[in-house]
Amino acid sequence: MSRYVPSSELVERAARGEVPAIGRLISRAEAGMPEARGALATIYRRAGRAHVIGLTGVPGSGKSTLVAALTARLRTQGLKVGIVAVDPSSPYSGGAILGDRIRMSDLVNDPGVYIRSMATRGAMGGLARATLDAVDILDLGGFDTIIIETVGVGQDEVEIAKASHTTVVVSAPGLGDEIQAIKAGMLEIADIHVVSKCDRSDANRTLVDIKQMLTLGAATSAKPEWQTPVVGVSSYTGDGFDALTRAIDRHRDVAFGTASGSRRQLAIARFRLEKTAENLLVERFARAAVTRAPALAERLRRRDADPYSLANELLAASFERGSAHERDHHRPPHFAEDHW
Amino acid sequence: MSRYVPSSELVERAARGEVPAIGRLISRAEAGMPEARGALATIYRRAGRAHVIGLTGVPGSGKSTLVAALTARLRTQGLKVGIVAVDPSSPYSGGAILGDRIRMSDLVNDPGVYIRSMATRGAMGGLARATLDAVDILDLGGFDTIIIETVGVGQDEVEIAKASHTTVVVSAPGLGDEIQAIKAGMLEIADIHVVSKCDRSDANRTLVDIKQMLTLGAATSAKPEWQTPVVGVSSYTGDGFDALTRAIDRHRDVAFGTASGSRRQLAIARFRLEKTAENLLVERFARAAVTRAPALAERLRRRDADPYSLANELLAASFERGSAHERDHHRPPHFAEDHW
Incomplete structure (x- = not known):
């Protein structure tokens, strides 16, 4: 098709x-x-x-x-x-x-x-x-x-x-x-x-x-x-x-x-909510990180700095003003039309 | 001890x-x-x-x-x-x-x-x-x-x-x-x-x-x-x-x-950087989500709303002003002293 x-x-x-x-x-x-x-x-x-x-x-x-x-x-x-x-x-x-x-x-x-x-x-x-x-x-x-x-x-x-x-x-x-x-x-x-x-x-x-x-x-x-x-x-x-x-x-x-069935359904809903949120979060972060990560990884490889400081640097860069709004409603350009 | x-x-x-x-x-x-x-x-x-x-x-x-x-x-x-x-x-x-x-x-x-x-x-x-x-x-x-x-x-x-x-x-x-x-x-x-x-x-x-x-x-x-x-x-x-x-x-x-060894070490550093950042991010989110998630999960269980909208609601609540600064430098109170 x-x-x-x-x-x-x-x-x-x-x-x-x-x-x-x-x-x-x-x-x-x-x-x-x-x-x-x-x-x-x-x-x-x-x-x-x-x-x-x-x-x-x-x-x-x-x-x-x-x-x-x-x-x-x-x-x-x-x-x-x-x-x-x-x-x-x-x-x-x-x-x-x-x-x-x-x-x-x-x-x-x-x-x-x-x-x-x-x-x-x-x-x-x-x-x-x-x-x-x-x-x-x-x-x-x-x-x-x-x-x-x-x-x-x-x-x-x-x-x-x-x-x-x-x-x-x-x-x-x-x-x-x-x-x-x-x-x-x-x-x-x-x-x-x-x-x-x-x-x-x-x-x-x-x-x-x-x-x-x-x-x-x-x-x-x-x-x-x-x-x-x-x-x-x-x-x-x-x-x-x-x-x-x-x-x-x-x-x-x-x-x-039963009541335990309802509790289970609530637990499933919570699991799903949290997994969806984590996924959106990690995805938003990964997209924003693409440009910053290579240089930071190079510093990490040389052990000039540690993973925690650099990760915080990466997070700060990923979530600075504006980047939070990039997340939605555009189809990634590398997906071929006829594939989906 | x-x-x-x-x-x-x-x-x-x-x-x-x-x-x-x-x-x-x-x-x-x-x-x-x-x-x-x-x-x-x-x-x-x-x-x-x-x-x-x-x-x-x-x-x-x-x-x-x-x-x-x-x-x-x-x-x-x-x-x-x-x-x-x-x-x-x-x-x-x-x-x-x-x-x-x-x-x-x-x-x-x-x-x-x-x-x-x-x-x-x-x-x-x-x-x-x-x-x-x-x-x-x-x-x-x-x-x-x-x-x-x-x-x-x-x-x-x-x-x-x-x-x-x-x-x-x-x-x-x-x-x-x-x-x-x-x-x-x-x-x-x-x-x-x-x-x-x-x-x-x-x-x-x-x-x-x-x-x-x-x-x-x-x-x-x-x-x-x-x-x-x-x-x-x-x-x-x-x-x-x-x-x-x-x-x-x-x-x-x-x-x-060798050069391929160096490239490998750079790839490892990048993996580590991203995993550390993801972990910090998810953890910060999970901590902030504790208070909000139960009510949202209940709405999700009733299918009043969908996982994506509620996840975005949860993320917005977790990362509103202030919450980003709660993340560091205090030991969780439920860890017993002698355990660590």
């Missing part, structure tokens, strides 16, 4: 469920295009209907396969499913990921499923903001359940998984101690624990381990309406997915119908 | 190599204590002697074991080694990590080795800043080689690994496609590739794969003075560590003695 379609026009198309418009809006959100902000603001105010599931786990825990199997299951319930993968290892490129059982291409070709990978590098600190914007775009587009898949390593990724109505943490048997240790940091964020690969003989030990860790941590739980379940599944045999979808349904009721 | 020791005093102790002072300064840097900034500024200007090695790889690649084995080797050359682990899965808690060969406790009890894990969560965006401050503190303390170990997943972690003189990327055989896929994003940042676990029979395939990927990418290389080597090691048998330490020595000469 050669015409640059204004974002406001894309909003109306996305609201009718048109997938190309949804994709282009997500690209604009991801790139942090100032032109798209008015549209994203409109979208936010019109969204808020979908059930957002954050799903996280360490590499090798079988997250993507599980997301595919869960999506297939939700489709049989007639739900439209959006998947936002914040995970450089996600294999959403079309190949077979479950052998003969479910082919990724079945999902890719299903108009009731939308799969999108977010670029995790170079997002100028705006990964969380862009991801949550993508969720709203899908919400507006009529997707009932939106799964944010993140790799559970790295601060941003774990925070993004938390910024959902229902957080699912995936563990797997046999990953070894080094990997499982990461899990400790993810234990407390789970609303639902899933142990994948339960066709393996060593899965039971992982199930028992997690239940034990949960019992130890129970006293500190801040969720009176909810007992965190531990569900074993096998994406290969399909076992456990009934229990998992039931757990998700039950948690949806908690998320939308 | 019950007396609060001023950071400036700790600097002099750290410069004499006193480990408790080094540890306390790193804690203060990690917490972003404003009182410590003058000291960190001094330290930066006095540091710059150590060889900084960034070592990264996906979970399960055997990074920590490799770091331990490499450290033992560097010790035999008489070098003092600092290890800064930005990796929630690092097993630096004292147990045996190499069976009978090298015990972590041997390193822990060696005064020529200092091991420190950085908190990767809740660092208020200051992880890179704090990590590089920690490196300077160790540099001032007389450590010759400083290894920053990061898990190669997540934008921050990969960037931190890049912010070193020599970046080592660790791969391992048998991790499966999902994990290896992450590696693609780390391929271009390596100055030295290491394949660990080369006692395994499938290691050769991993070596060949990486060499092949490097050949494909060779045309885009921006390092005329350097051919990226691929070194196979076994932390278990000790094989390959001679080649690895030789490669590290050779790259050190490039880092400190």
